[in-house]
Amino acid sequence: MSDYNFAYLDEQTKRMIRRAILKGVAIPGYQVPFASREMPMPYGWGTGGVQVTAACLTPDDTLKVIDQGADDTTNAVSIRKFFENTADVAVTGQTSEASIIQTRHRIPEHPLTEDQILVYQVPIPEPLRFLEPRETETRKMHALEEYGLMHVKLYEDIARHGHIATAYAYPVKVEDRYVMDPSPIPKFDNPKLESPAIQLFGAGREQRIYAVPPFTKVVSLDFEDHPFEPARAEHECDLCGADHTYLDEVIIDDNGGRMFVCSDTDYCETRQSAGHRGKFSPKENAA
Amino acid sequence: MIKIENVSKNFTLHNQGSAQIPVIEGASLDVAAGECVALIGNSGAGKSTLMRMIYGNYLTASGRIMVGDVDVAQAEPREILALRRDTLGYVSQFLRVVPRVSTLDVVAEPLLSIGCDREIALARARDLLSRLNIPETLWTLSPTTFSGGEQQRVNIARGFAHTYPAMLLDEPTASLDATNRNTVLSLIEEAKARGAAIIGIFHDIEARERVADREVDVSVFTPRKAA
């Protein structure tokens, strides 16, 4: 433990990252460049989120790490272990008990509070990137609020699929100013971006940090005649029976059999222990 | 309507040893409304050159060329363009059009460009094309594929579509058969009757005698060879 500085990064680096975070909070939705460090994990595994989390952690924090809503997948487990080893902080699977939650591609179902920080892992922070490859140009477009291009992407969706088919990383406008990529969360989660918690976004490879402060206005882009709709599978959770959560589809045999389960494992388990049941729930109580 | 005063013109051929070729000197000419003046003179005497100068197609070295109240010799390009659009018509010997545009539209264009209603412009175009015996089956085709005589008649129809107060006609009856020639001469007479001032070049002596009120020999404006 003592081989590492608290939370792996040295203090100067954490200060640098905190300055970037503060700037991001001061300018909601604006992508702040920062000197991203090499982390002991590959790019694409959450190096941006890990650095932001490291800069926010205090010894008293309780950390939760989720990957696609689950606490027990490889990415979530290894990041959680990383901070257990380097910061010796308490960890939890329960959303309500965590003070910092690092997430990949989901916002927890359980409502967040003013005492919590949600840290997103971001692969590509620039929402305009797919249509405009030049960084110099996209920065100018943000500076001058030239966001017509963002609607071109949505237009293409409707032209091709008859509706806005973008299902994740759905672009939003923050506080009527910056257009922001909310990271690849399902658009089902977009309404939850207006939250009492602080939301921080870290992109390690792209070296950008941005933020949505508590109670900030976040509007999903759309057309007057094709309004934004947060979509979810038209099913109930087969384990806890929830009809209001984001569901994963799981193939269960070679005959096309499938089940739908909450992607937020903590939320699902909490409901099950409270006695909620779904179609595939075990008949007897699991030990 | 057209008043030319003491006009001169020379060509400088920079790429041929800067040869100076004086072509017109001290030319003066008045044409009143409703009058037709025929320019005569030997080939090369400067008939077409003078006509092109009046149209603004050739620059004028000195003198004044008043058409209405515009001095073509001094006017800005846009003033000349306005003059050509509203006041001064020109029927040249050659039809120059964008490929693909229908004959009807080619003829109606001068009217459309002064903001005339499309239906009225097309009606006028149809009328002129039938008078000039262009078969109706050709009207929707581009004149670029027509025979020389047909192109010439389309060109005349276009030239007479708008009732210009002043007109320049360069051999309007050349290569036309008797019937069409007669139609063209009637068009000229009608233009005169409504008060157009006309300057024309007619090699066809009969035609000249029928429509021209007087003749001006441009060879008197040909500069004497510098000794």
Place this chain on the structure above:
Amino acid sequence: MTPLLSVRDVRKTYGNRIGCTNVNFDLYPGEVMGIVGESGSGKSTLLNCLAGHQALDQGEVHFDTRVDGMRDTIKMSEPERRMLLRTDWAFVHQNARDGLRMSVSAGGNVGERLMAVGDRHYGNIRDKAIDWLDRVEIAEDRVDDRPSDFSGGMQQRLQIARNLVTGPRLVFMDEPTGGLDVSVQARLLDLLRGLVREMELSAIIVTHDLAVVRLLADRLMVMKSGHVVESGLTDQVLDDPQHPYTQLLVSSVLQA
């Protein structure tokens, strides 16, 4: 009458080399001006300077804006100038690939300027896009195809539709018919002529093709080594050229 565009003493150099210098002219509403000259004569440099794509060393480019009247676009702030480029100005590139988004459908390409000025109704945007495709003779059923599936002529027509959809008043064109077959060129020229008249557009067209300017341009400016050597009415400059270079240029054209 006030000019739409008033250009004063424009100069652009690249180190010791002159891009263009001492350029002055006024362009009036509805006028089409051609700029001709051989490769390297500075005509494209001038066009790019006028359109704000390149910084110039000195000079003024006044434009009669809808709201504030005459404004020097060189002194405008960048947001203002970019706004102008999306609304009252349009730029048609020689290479359609430079002026189109090749990965976006034809409809999206045309719709972009509408969305850029705040149109947020998909149905309206699409209707306008289809109307404009029709005006440039692209069939409605191609609206969802990408420009990479289009022929060169179609790409160029699409670029024109994309530029004109917001009803600009001034269009800059850089060799709009360059690289196209003769028959395709004719079609494009005819189309441009019609649009220029119908929309009362003013345009500045850079080309080395004298046939193009004869058909499209009211006025002509001839450039050589960065200098304007002659200007005037198009047919006058072509039929009675005064400057040695223009005479050479005109006499060098091959007769078909």
